[in-house]
Amino acid sequence: MEQISKAIVALQADLKPVEKNGVNPFFKNEYIKLPDLMISLQPLLTKHKLAVMHLTGNIDGISAIKVVLLHESGETIESDYQPLLLTKQDPQAQGSAITYARRYTLCAMLGIVADEDDDGHAGSNPSASSQTIEYPASDKQKNFLKQLLEQRGIITSEMAEYLADEYGIISGKPVSSADAKMIIEDLLNKKGQ
Secondary structure (H helix, E strand, O other): OHHHHHHHHHHHHHOOOOOOOEEEOOOOEEEOOHHHHHHHHHHHHHHOOEEEEEEEEEEOOEEEEEEEEEEOOOOEEEOOOEEOOOOOOOHHHHHHHHHHHHHHHHHHHHOOOOEOOOOOHHHHOOOOHHHOOOOEOOHHHHHHHHHHHHHOOOOHHHHHHHHHHHHOOOOOOOOEHHHHHHHHHHHHHHHOO
16 A cells, blocks of 8 residues: 555645536535546546546445546555435436546545535535425426527437536436526526627
């Protein structure tokens, strides 16, 4: 573990802040998108003779993922498998959950802050919105949202992942009417830019 430990310390010394370019309009927080995180990290991983892999598996029939950090010496550090908690069992929900988990497990392993610190509020305090009734998006809203996404070149199989990455919509969970309205407004505003 000596070689990989030295490499991680050197990598962390070279880390520069990564711009948080993803904005979740529903929770009003910023985060680092996975592709941008990897673009920022790849040269440092290479410089310090490190590579990263994410392996999928399952825990008692539940899909799971773990991160493995490899050093050219053959030394490795790996996390435990983390369950991918899906509300819907389909490929889109799985892909979205994997993308989300890859970002968090990689950041945790390398000591990178990927999101704004909410001081534990999201995990410990029910929000006012979670105590109100959420109505599902109407068919009209869903069709218009789909049309707007297709105009942006996002095909049907990529829509759940896009909504998760860009708007924090949990894949497999029905989009609420309020969320659909907010996303539609945001996409229409971007269309004019």
